[in-house]
Amino acid sequence: MTNTLAYTNDAQSLQVKIVPLYKDNYAWLLHNQKHAWIIDPGQAEPIVTLLKQLNVTLKGMLITHCHWDHVSGIEELKQTFNVPVYGTVGSHPDISHGVTEGDLLSLDNTIVEVWQTPGHMADHLSFYCEGQNWLFCGDTLFSIGCGRLKQTGSMPELYNSLQRFKQLPPQTQVYCSHEYTLSNLAFAKAVEASNLAVMAHERKVIDLRNTGKASIPSSIATELACNPFLRLEHPAIINSVANQLGTNTTQTHYDTFKALREWKDRL
Structure with a gap:
């Protein structure tokens, strides 16, 4: 069954901001004028700094996988913001909301589909x-x-x-996690x-x-x-x-x- 996780609708579309971490990692901040979600928070401090600069509230974290350079900021961010963490159930102790293939996350008015x-x-x-x-x-x-x-x-x-990625529209923007x-x-x-x-x-x-x-x-x-x-x-x-x-x-x-x-x- 498709699982839709929703927040209050907001007329502003999300934008993507890059968050450089460590030597060559990137986290990705999806935000509008009020709210933000972070993908792969490998460090907390740079993310908190950007949230303050944008004057937005963190609403959740999305985790692709649980290698240390993608998850090391989760605990500190949870302590500060007490937000849900979406990822594969059981893969990390701080994941609070298990998601899997075909689940939909509604981040204000932007729909994010989960792919395995x-x-x-x-x-x-x-x-x-x-x-x-x-x-x-x-x-x-x-x-x-x-x-x-x-x-x-x-x-x-x-x-x-x-092979699955190859089928996406050519204009699809590819946000990977390393330089x-x-x-x-x-x-x-x-x-x-x-x-x-x-x-x-x-x-x-x-x-x-x-x-x-x-x-x-x-x-x-x-x-x-x-x-x-x-x-x-x-x-x-x-x-x-x-x-x-x-x-x-x-x-x-x-x-x-x-x-x-x-x-x-x-x-």
Whole structure:
């Protein structure tokens, strides 16, 4: 059954603000003129600072998965704001509201759909806002890359989760949780040296990073053009993987994906 969790309706649409954490983490603050929700609060202090700057009240926390750099701020924020924490039931002691595939969160007038996107971890969630074309994908999809397998995740699960993301509208904004784009672009060039879109995007990202700006959000269009883990059908990538494996054997898309992920893991 779909579970809808609602707050008082507000005429103001939500906006997304980036919250840099640690060396290369990002949390995402969804807010209007009154209320805010934080996705993956890995630290409390930067989030509290932004809430004060915006003069908004925290109404809840959404958790994609429970690695320390995504959840370490939960306890302090709960003590300060006493708000619900949405995530996979039983995955963290501070999660108060278990959510799963197909559940809907109504954040004032913005509907957020819960997706199960396992792979990086078996209980990994993503949050999709169809009306706004927003995807908050944690550590499942990175810009020009994807998450590593950790603990309970599996390669087939990660492959299937990324295939699901490929079906989203090209204009969908991809809000992932780490600033890994430049290193991922270096791998994309090694895999598909002839891809001019990768070269152009690298120049854009270098300019952004040199001026202190984030490379995130990306878009599904950009990922389809540049991300080797979403381009498994392209002959240049198939051939590159075959060369790495030392074989001319025709591979399935999943075989290509598995070999790509293992190749990057060795770097």
